[in-house]
Amino acid sequence: MTSEMPSSYGDAFADVYDRWYENITDAEATARFVAMRAAAELPVLELGVGTGRLVGPMIRAGLHVVGVDASAAMLEICATAHPEVSLILADLATFSPTKPIGGALCAFNTLFNLTRAEDQLNLITQIGKALTPGAPLVVEAITGFGLDQAPEQSVGLSEVDPERTVMSATVVDAVSQTITGQHVEYEPDNTIKKRNWQLRWSTVVQLDEMASAAGLKLSERYADWSQTAFEESSQKHISVYVKR
């Protein structure tokens, strides 16, 4: 079930992404958080911009957004909704900005769509090189806390309505720090559609080490976009890194 191509996740989920995930996190709070910290005048990169769920709020918050994504299907939806935004089709595992940036946002576990730690490190390194002094790299991700105790395999229902049923199966491997999942969708015409995804999580300690190796340091960490205090048992984190 491993997704090999950088575009696999986006291409598989583009047609349902906004319907399934529109309100998965607080987009307005995300945008305000980034806008408060970004360096004025310079572009802010959204790494894994997808359909642009966060782009509208970021523009309204005054940011000059440039979106990067490996999925042409995702970018097409984003371009239709936000024709004014510059979009770059690129694999985040090898992407490096060509100009200085006033900030970067890697939201909703997108960093962990890079399923090799070295690719996560490379992205943080390349972003670190392009950040102007004081400008933030903002990462929103799960911490992995409790996943070593989670059931190794689980199946759940994501959606049931008269038209379709969507089931999701996941396998957690705490040793490789991966979650591998598949959404299985029974379509109205009784055909089945499968959508695969995989995350490789890094713990906050591992992320801080990567940031340090990339010449960055942690400047803030919260448990959510409302800036709730982060605790060791927090299941997700918002981390802000700046140049050392």
Ligand SMILES: C[S@@+](CC[C@H](N)C(=O)[O-])C[C@H]1O[C@@H](n2cnc3c(N)ncnc32)[C@H](O)[C@@H]1O
């Ligand atoms: C979970 S979605 C997040 C989209 C958007 N940031 C949001 O919060 O709604 C992850 C996005 O990252 C993109 N992505 C995954 N792996 C990628 C890679 N290796 N390079 C570039 N984009 C990638 C996917 O195509 C998808 O659009």
